[in-house]
Amino acid sequence: MQFWVIQTLNSLSLGGLLFLLSSGFSLIFGLMRIANLTHGAFFMLGAYIGITIMKNWVPNLWLATLLGGAVIAVIGGIFERFVLRPLAGNSQGQVLVTLGVSLIIADLCLIVWGGDPIPIPTPESLRTPLRxxxxxxxxxxxxxxxxxxxxxxxxxxLIERTRLGAMIRAGVDDMQMARGVGIPVSRLFTTVFCLGAALAGMGGIIGGPILSAYPGLDADMLPLALIVVILGGVGSLVGAFVGSFIIGFVYTFGIALLPDLAYVILFLPMIIVIAFRPRGLFGKVSA
Amino acid sequence: MTAGVLDKTKLAWWAVLAAALVAVPFLMGDFYINLLSQIFIAVIFAASLNMLVGYGGLTSLGHASYLGVAAYMSAWLFLKMGWSHLVIAPIAIIGTTLMACAFGWIALRATGLGFMMLTLALSQVLWGLAYRWVGVTDGDNGLRGLTRPAPFGIDLENTTAFYFFALIVTVVALAMISRFVHSPFGAALKGTRDQPRRMSALGHNVWMIRWLTFVYSGFWGAVAGVMFVYYNKYIHPTSMALTSSAEGLLGVIAGGSGTLAGPVVGAAIVVLLKNYVSGYVERWNMLLGFVFVFIVIFMPEGLVPGMHRLWNKLRARKAVRDSNTGGREKA
Amino acid sequence: MSATMQQGQVAALEVRNLKKSFGGLPATNDVSLTVMPGERRLIIGPNGAGKTTLFNQIAGDLFCDSGSIKLYGEEVSRFKTHKRTQRGVARTYQIITLFGKDTLEHNLVLSLLGLLKTRWNSFVPLSGSAHLYEEARRVLATVGLEHLAKRPISEISYGEKRRVEIAMALAQKPRLLLLDEPLAGLSREERMTVSKLVAAVPRDTTVLMIEHDMDVALELADQITVLHYGKVIVEGPRAEVVSDPRTKEVYLGE
Incomplete structure (x- = not known):
């Protein structure tokens, strides 16, 4: 019984981390039509930067999460402005560039933080298990x-009740219309990209005590996020939420019960959804 | 008249190239012969990917799956089942092609960005599988200990013999892909890339054209995979990783997607970069990333079309200088 | 619409209760129409009347929400576009849709290939099919563009592109030809050229045409259907429809 309880909780926590990762991916995709493959790298970089902040400046995970998130947001903003922006309209080129940058970030992390996993300590107050x-x-x-x-x-x-959210929704629905009614699309893009990057970075730090920071974390997380988004439907927050927990469960129980084939089991929900509903569970348009 | 002369010069160039390729093993050391063999394999791989990317307008981010699965199947059947290469090679290639049938069916539920994401997700799942299905793949150790086949008694363990073997397979692959591209089917494929809606209004089954291309591309990817495992006598999950797909894609794009020569030039450049530059700086992934960003931003059409355009411009200028009858069509 | 029904002859196109809406807004709202073989039918109506949406449903680019589409008696409303083309539907687009980098000849060859089994052949060079290129040039000659056969589409004028569109449709010798504003954006002279082309379409091809230019289009039409807000308002022989007060209302009331 304890096994099932623990695995359920593990599934939920992995699902939570996946949501932090995939919600940003999905927002960026929905608004900007960019499949941001650097997203996994942002997650990993967040974890590394988080532990560095904790070791050197503030030994508090939550503060480090906010600071690290801010750093990743800035990096994301620079990337969007100076690399992705000039390629606007060339969605294939943009994907390839995000792929290239993700390789660069991964290698930089390897140079700076080395090849050994770096554990991120669990906050003192949360170390004792609840009974x-x-x-x-x-x-x-x-x-x-x-x-x-x-x-x-x-x-x-944010999406449903604020001005920023209203602009994002307008942009997702009809970009041309949004431009027409005077929404500052350019600033909106940068804001959303920063937000998405920050979510991924913070996900990396928050995930640290569970996953720790290690080379290859990006490549481990990116496919999960992709599958979540394909499953849930691109551009849909609800989809990202539901998809994250589905994949959280499938992956965790897959690893626990059929360790060899956990990755194959990931296929199944994706294939079923793709076969019967190509746009994903909650997607409005197919990718 | 001019056309005849042109064909003759072309023919002469081909002859020079052929002579050079045949002469290489007798003039160069093993290191260079092996380097060329590696280039040949990379060329088959990139050319197979180019069918999808360049001619079909379908950018796959998971092409390493076919190389990897064919290589793993070959290695596994050889090492664990002890079968002979003669049996294994067709099984590995057919098996991988069948997988391409399934993957294509899934990935082609979408086009554009969705297609890219699906191919990436599928290949990443396989990559993860290669790492974790230790019972079959030996995980991070990879499968090691394969020997090369000896067709007609010619032992391919010999560097020169392997070189010629790889050369022949490459020439056959390129010839077949060239046939494909210039066939009615190839014309239809290019049509679906440029105007899919119009193509279906003309009676072409766009989905089927794409799917068949996906499968055929997977077939040649599998051939590259078998060659790859023969050459290295070893297969590791990294060969199926995103970086491996990215290398192939870089070869296609750097050389010029949608041209026959593009992937040849591009793949050669990628292999040379990997072997030389990363030998000094040991930062292959970063270099790969930078080259990717550079190519996409500054040279999106690739080297071959770029050079071709430059060449045509020079020729046009010369033609104007010679100022004879205009209106000759480009070849 | 029963006015056009003749005893014992199967309609070339029979559309029944066709409905299609986008996000709750009906684009075609219960449209029915019957077109007899060889007929020239003009479809008119103000912008947003649902004319192109109707064409897209007949050609298969859009699936209808409900209703039926019969082509020479065969129900095709669930067929994909290419299958309908195989059964003799051909169309032109309001917004020119050609293969811009390729030659006129090649554009025509792609059209011819669409109905040929050889389109699946991936081992024989296309350039070897001399008869296809000959046929392509023959069709180009019928629209007066044979001299441009080897030029890329991107180098020819807008009016010439319109003619290539029509040539690509005619090349397939369709049973049902859908012309979506073939005269749009053309100069006076070009309009005369194109309308002559349309007039010369053989009678074994049924023609359905959307057109705004009444002066030219009326002459080409036997029957006229007026669409408004996705509904058929008036339908009948040319003279009747033109003089019908509802037609004027739809057009002048705009």
């Missing part, structure tokens, strides 16, 4: 789930 009805719950994983849900609610309000 409920004879079951032990790792407190940090619960916290991750709560953070993901909190982020989802925050994003929902």
């Amino acid at each position: 409920v009805m004879n079951f032990m719950f790792p407190a940090y994983r619960l916290a991750v789930v709560l953070i993901a849900i909190g982020t989802a609610i925050g994003l929902y309000f």
Whole structure:
């Protein structure tokens, strides 16, 4: 029984991390029509920068998350402005560039932080497991789930209730119309790209105590995020949310029960959705 | 008249190239012969990808899957089942092609960015599988210990013999791909790249054309994979990783997608870069990334079309200087 | 619409209760029409009347939400575009859709290939099919463009492109030809040239045409259908429709 409880919680926490990663990917894709393959690299870079901040300046994970997120947002903003912007309209070129930059970031991380995994310590207050009805719950994983849900609610309000959100929605629905009614599309793009990058970076740091920072973290996470987005539907936050937890469960239980074939099991939900609903569970348009 | 002369010069160039390729093993050391063999394999791989990317307008980010799966199947059947190469090679190639049938069916539910994401996701799943399915793939150790075949008693362990073997396979592959591109089917494929909607209004089954191309491209990718595992006698999950797909794609784009010579030139450049430059700086991935960004931003059409355009411009200027009858069409 | 029904003859095109809406907005709202073989039918209506949407549903670019489309008695409303083309539908586009980098000749060859089994052949060079190129040039000659056969599309004028569009459709000897504003954007002279081409289409091809230019188009039409907000408002022989007060209302009331 303890096994199932723990695996469920592991699934939920992985799902939460995937949501932080894929929500940004999905937002960027929905608004800008960019499949940002640097997203996995942002996640990994976030983890590395987070642990560096904790070691050298502020030994608090939450503060490091905010600071690290800000750093990644700046990096994302620069990347969007100076590399992706000149390629506007050439979506294939943009994807290839994001691919190139992800290779560069991955190699830079290897140079700076070396090849050994760097663990990120769990905050003191969350180290003792919670005990409920004879079951032990790792407190940090619960916290991750709560953070993901909190982020989802925050994003929902941002999109549905704020001016910025209204502009994003208008842009997703009809870019030309949005331009026509005077929405500052250029600034909006940069803002959303920064936001998406920051979410990925923060995901990396928050995921640190569970996954730690290691070379290849980007390549491990990117396919999961892609599958989440394909499953949930591009540009849909609800889709990213539901997809994240589905993949969280499938992957975690796959690894636990059929360690050899966990990756094949990832195929299944994706293939089923692609076969019957190419646009994804909650997508409005097919990618 | 002019056309005849032109054909003769062309023929002469081909003859020189052929002579050079045949002469190489007798003039150069093993290092260079092996380097060329590697280039040949990379050329088959890039040319197969180019069918999709260049002629079909379908940018696959997961082409290394076919190379990898064919290589793994060959190695596994040889090492664990002990079968002979004669049996293994067709099984590996057909098996991989069948996988391309399935992958193509999935990936072609979308086009454009969706297609890229699906091909990437599918190949990453296979890559993860290669790492974790230790019982079959030996995980991070890779499969090692394969020997090269000896067709007609010619042992391909010999560097020169392998060189000629790779040369022949490459020439056959390029000839077949060239046939494909210039065939009615190839014309239809290019049509679906440029105006898919119009093509279906003309009665062409756009989806089927794309899918068949996907499968055929997977077939030649599998051939490259078998050659790859013969050459290295070793296969590791990295060969299926995104970087491996990216190398192939870079070869196509750097050389010029949608041209026959493009992937040949591009793949050669990628192999040379990987062997030389990364030998000094040991930062192949970063270099690969930078070259990618550079090519996409500054040379999106690739080297071959770029040079071709330059050459045509020079010739046009010369033609104006010679000022004879105008209106001759470009070849 | 029963006025056009003749005893014992199967309609070239029979559309019944065709509905299509985009996000709740009906684009074709219960459209029915019957076109007899060999007929020249003109479809008119103000912008946004659903004319092109109707064409897209007949050609297969869009699937209707409900209703039926019969081509010479065969239900085709669930067929994909290429399958309908195989059964004799050909069309031109309001916005010119050609293969810009290729030659006129090659554009025509792609059209001819669309109906030939050889289009699946991937081992024989296309340039070896001399008869295809001959046929392509023959069709180009019928629209007066044979002299440009080897020029790329991007180098010819707008009016010439319109003629290539028509040539590509005629090359397939269609049973049903859909012309979507073939005269749009043409000069006076060019309009005369194109309308002569349309007038010369053999009678075994049924023609359905959307056109705004009444002066020219009326002469080409036997029957006229007026669409407004996705509905058929008036339909009948040319003279009747033109003099019908509802036609004027739709057009002048705009």
